[in-house]
Amino acid sequence: MARSIEVHPDTDIPVLRIEPSRGWISLRLRDLWTYRELLYFLVWRDVKVRYKQTLIGAAWAVLQPLLTMIMFTVIFGHLSKIPSEGLPYPLFSYSALLAWTYFSAAMNRSGNSLLGDAHLIERIYFPRLIIPLCGVVAPLVDFFFGLLALVGMMFWYGIMPTWSILTLPLFLLLALLTALAVGLWLSPLNVRYRDIGYAIPFLVQIWMYASPVVYPVTLVPERWRLLYSLNPMVGIIEGFRWALLGKEITAIGMIGVSTITVLMLLWGGATFFKRMERTFADVV
């Protein structure tokens, strides 16, 4: 919607103009900044509500990746004997699961976010981008609990973090942006076609096997690696393993390719979202 808030030169009174929007419009990131407190409160709501009626609360954040890790260690580490690049398999898979659990939760939440907050969209104005954004920020809380468990595991296995751990926030940000990009594409589609809601869990499942969660990148034949790293999660998970465990980096190029893919996906998603945004209230 083409709305502009301008401050009248003489009086200081903001003037709001509402009119039909035409063509492709800007993302209005400034508008988003004005509403940053709303983002904070929505994230705060999601986190609070999530733990309010659970028995073990935040322990879920650790249990989920931990139990998955144990399962993977038994099936893939011991039974299938998948190589883990010299690392203990539990650490190898948990470091990836840390990134993956966050990413899948964030993608799932932001993909369903607009429907979840449909009543808000019908009743009040705020930059709609806040909703999928809230979906990717809220699971960060779980991520930090999961990270604490990893620190404990590293201690147990006697692996000390190196200076490379300082780059972890960068890879986390990349994971957040990937989830946001997917959310920006999926959530408006989900408003229109409820099919998307059914497709998301399936997408999460397939995507996981297309990412190096249970197996190392080195298992992928060399000539397919470039194509493989078009999946942003390849670079992100590799980055996580490198940052946390100091594992030798396989290919810095893969991380580069992943980053470029994410940025393109994000730009497209934001534009798409803005364009679809106009009709949300009419369709929801």
Add this chain to the structure above:
Amino acid sequence: MSDIAIRVDNLSKEYKIGTAKYRHDSLQDHLAEWARSLFVRNSPRLPKSADRVAPSASRPSPKGYIWALKDVSFEVKQGEVVGIIGRNGAGKSTLLKILSRITEPTGGFVEMRGRVGSLLEVGTGFHRDLTGRENIYLNGAILGMKKVEIDRKFDEIVDFAEIAKFLDTPVKRYSSGMYVRLAFAVAAHLEPDILIVDEVLAVGDAAFQQKCLGKLQNVAKEGRTVLFVSHSLAVVEHICRKGLVLQGGTLAFDGTSKEATDYYLRGLSVGRQPSTSSTIDLRNATGRPKACRPLLKRLELFGDEGALADGALKIGAYFKACIHIELDKPTASLDAGLGFDNLLGQRVFTTHTLFQPDWKREERVGEQMFVCEVPSLTLVPGEYKIKVALDIDGVEVDYVEDAARLTIVESNYYGTGKVPWNGVFVLQQRWQLK
């Protein structure tokens, strides 16, 4: 003009008919439609704006689209309280949704000067599992308040809502009254320059409604601009200075709130053709419920100069009504009554044979006539609907709502040349200064 707070210019909104149909449907249908549109040129997309000049009721919109709002233009001055009335589907909600930026117009524009706050419902975004305290912050933020602002007004909000004891209880354990009070309290402490309100007063008990109304009036007194949509004409007349009537998506009337409600009511009674002649045939009256036995036959109205030809009477004048009935079987217990309602639907005066101490009951059959005399009918000027009712054995066997219209016109009732401009009736009175 710097004192104009809201300027709405040729605002239009077109909806695709059957949007509702597409609400929860699947991708499959849309893919099929999209595929079809590839082959059909000029598929039903919106026409170019150049073709869209002056859409009106007489010019049907392209197939499959409907104008929820057509070329609506008006201006609201700063500090004005404006009521918007209209039937369901007249476009009130669409207008509010555009003004509060929830949906975007198809044509025209709106310009608003100042911070805009909109309240299309109270308690938007309340979460059942969160406590009262938490919901105040969440709801405040959703309504557009800053955290420091909420901190500052927190105690005031809690006081207004009268929930201090339950501040740390999840709102799902609140009674519905407490819930609504809290929700309104947060909303009431929003301090925009322009406030857009939709029917939110239709909540809570009477005492709380009164409190809300008072709050809304205060907002107006503070010089803020209020745009208010309501079904309650009395409230619109009471708190709004200006009134807008929407009809079928167009602006039908723009004037004072009193004029607007009158206009709206006249529109409602179109097709009913209230009789203004002195003799009203009740046999086929439209205001009679189907379940009634049609025993009421005729109603005649008289003033002090004989039959009421134009249905008009001066304040405090003599009034007489004759109710003709026909009894199909003999009956001893017979009562009749007349009720006067103003156009807001409020009963202002009831007269009944029951109220008469020396009313005699004797067996009657066939055609009968009740005569009711009121020595001085002291209602204030305005239009009134007369309900006529017949009771047999204490049961209301027949009645006709809005059987006749009576217009009370100004007169020199007090002998001072002055008449009251508000209230319901006039009474003889005596003042002294001691």
